[in-house]
Amino acid sequence: MTDPKPRPLRRREIQVITLNARGLRAQQIADDLGISERTVRSYVLDASRTLGITGSVLPALVEYAYAHGLITVDRRRAPVALPPSLAATLDCAARGLGHRGVAAELGITPMSARSYRSRLLKALDAISTAHAVAIAWEMGLRPPPDRMEDALPITSAEVSAIQEALLTRLYAGRDAVPELHLILRGPDGVRLTLVAVEDMLWKTTVIAGVVSRLAAVMAQKRRNPDGSHPAVPQPGALIGVALRHDVQEPDCDDRAPRSRQALRRFMAVDLNGGLYLAGSALPGMPGDEAPAPQLIYRRQGDPRRDEISTGALDACAALLHTLTPVPVGGTL
Incomplete structure (x- = not known):
């Protein structure tokens, strides 16, 4: 889960989160930044601790980075209409829920949660769940309507x-x-x-x-x-x-x-x-x-x-x- 209050992240941590948002794996990020894969994972761990994020941290870190302007939405893609089950899976992933968390949230089995994740990645043409969250932002699918932080309520x-x-x-x-x-x-x-x-x-x-x-x-x-x-x-x-x-x-x-x-x-x-x-x-x-x-x-x-x-x-x-x-x- 994510602490909604923004906290400062180090420049290197933001770089690692940004490259995860682009669909790169840990080894690819390490090669791109000239550091070790272990250091990459350390940056991810430090960032998640700083923000109080637990669970499946990478998708939640990407969500946080977009929501607080650390990554600018500048490569918009054509949106796709996700069925309710996949839209709910995407929302759970952005909140840092893993397979078991998604299953408990949606009232399904962990096996079904894995199936939903696979279908979500295919629907968004994503490499990972973190990449799927980033693509959703570029498509305008995130954040969902009831999570717009800067939106005044409709009276x-x-x-x-x-x-x-x-x-x-x-x-x-x-x-x-x-x-x-x-x-x-x-x-x-x-x-x-x-x-x-x-x-x-x-x-x-x-x-x-x-x-x-x-x-x-x-x-x-x-x-x-x-x-x-x-x-x-x-x-x-x-x-x-x-x-x-x-x-x-x-x-x-x-x-x-x-x-x-x-x-x-x-x-x-x-x-x-x-x-x-x-x-x-x-x-x-x-x-x-x-x-x-x-x-x-x-x-x-x-x-x-x-x-x-x-x-x-x-x-x-x-x-x-x-x-x-x-x-x-x-x-x-």
Whole structure:
């Protein structure tokens, strides 16, 4: 486990942690730094003792280094949508839990925990668990929404404002092209800001893939000197992302089982991990009265979140963390 209070680390210790984050083994680090493998392990041990980290220390040291700006996120990768089991495994690893700790945390066997770890490394194309944690930071998958240290909590009034903004924008315009919005907290309250997206990104019906691709595009943009993303307008603090799109779903009318009706949906995720889903059938003709929309909100920790947790929402969460400010620390 990690003591959340930052403590000073020696330059050599930071170098060793950084090289572990790049996927190097102890012998490779020793060769790179011109020291012995035993000295490398000594630096790891000293750093973990300084920070009060126990258990599987290397992934936790990498997590600490990124979280406190000792390693700058400057090589962003295209994010991937991890299934809940692997996302939970990643979070456990970043907290310094080994196979037995992961098993106890997730209520599975140690053998299953090892299987999850192997699948996690494969999904992230990582060499080690420490390397997986580093890749997750570069993809914008770390830290998870409920662990953003610099995020102000989303208040109940802001949740209501987000819901109202989603419902207001739900029927704005009849263009079927999906819309991506940033949810911003500004001096005048919460607002939605439309993000301009090239049409080529929407030439697929797999919305999760579209958002993941967009996150990859956004990840390639050079950040501002303060670590903020250029796609986020100022003034305003980014607190969420929202995606509006139209879908065709089978009509429930038994007399016409093959007919399909047009639905418009708005899905969103906020910085605290809250999930929103708004939607309703579209009016049939211009001038028709739009049916009453429905909106569902599930906060972090609500067991009913799985009811609306879809691949597209996971992709929106990855995009949100691609756009959030990154620590501005010194690179080695």
